[in-house]
Amino acid sequence: MRLLLVEDDNHVAAALCAVLGKHGFDVDHARSGAEALHALLPDGGEPHRVILLDLGLPDQDGFELCGRIRRRSTIPVIMVTARADVRSRIHGLNLGADDYIVKPYDTGELLARIHAVSRRTDPVNEPVGAGVAQLIRLGQITVDLATRRVSVAGDPVTLTRKEFDLLALLAQRPGVVFRREQIISRVWSTNWEGTGRTLEVHMASLRAKLRLPALIETVRGVGYRLVAPRD
Template sequence: MRLLVIEDDIHVALALSALLSQHGFEIVHACSAKEALQILPPDDAQPFGVILLDLGLPDQDGYEVCTTIRKLTSTPVIMVTARSDVRSRIHGLNVGADDYVVKPYSVGELLARIHAVSRRTAPVGEAEPGASSLRLGPVHIDLPTRQVTVDGSAVHLTRKEFDLLVLLAQRPGVVFRREQIISSVWKSMPQGTAHTLHVHVASLRTKLGNPALIETVRGVGYRLLVPEP
């Protein structure tokens, strides 16, 4: 997932970019409102999964920037700021922010909030609402019948293997953290679930006949690659 980080403090921006890159995100940085709005294209292009917006920009107030962004695109905006009072939070949400994170924040909280707001949008490649099937190259997934075929041949998956495949296939190219996958597929994190996830991924790779289809993002999780046409 590509993130647009709008932050005027270069040291903060570099540290945040390095951290998010380690978790599988591609970062584009803007130092000012003017630069950010030049980078941000209209909604039909939608190159970013989430925008992280600092409020203390040198050329324009962050609230005004958020209002302008919301007119250009529906991309989720998370305000990241030291302004912690309730009035500031309410105002941020009222002008179009999807979430509001107060500095200093924990890395885990920021990552969780990024994934949470991104789940509420439909990025390129995700199934349309109400879709009954997913197709990724030779892989076809029929959601109502829970049947999977590869090049027209049936592939027999366990219930958890199917749920795992659907989770990844709904957002091809997006990195899912291990904790996020376990929470979505297993609904909990009992002892040994991390190993169970690894086993299920290995089994899926074998059954789909293309081990490269599911990529391991070291130290983060997994993503389903979009097959070349």
């Protein structure tokens, strides 16, 4: 698996690259935001599966870089940083990071998180269960899992990556209640409780864009479900 490590400290990077290499990862090292963005350009080789992003970079703030990466790519981003405060965690996740791990960390935990986001950060691309089609029609709503496009009454609706993942997850099982922790685990690939507020923000945005407030029902104290609309 090919990774992109964005870390300006060469000693830290060298140690981490050695550990990751022993576990079978092919690591590209970027020392700045500019190098990281350049590394995202197609080079004909295996695409990066995960980006490990340090926040303290010499040319730009890691939060800014995360936002720029997310506008260009859907590659999972794990923020690896010494910033342990809750505000920084929430800000990073809201910008599009898929996970957030604080230095110093256990190497085993980092490896587990890398594997988790590479498997699960895009849940709608996993093999779907029996009876779940790639094109889902629910009343006026069409959700195309293959092209990641959504339309309401024939009009396209532009969603962020996480908003689409939320809708796709619920749409594949209309009427089924998904617990909050299930949704957070599937869409954000983390069990961190602080992501709950992020879920609420994304759900509110999704409802507003679809302009069908009754489509996604909040099951108080449990989670959410999609109520299949009538034509």
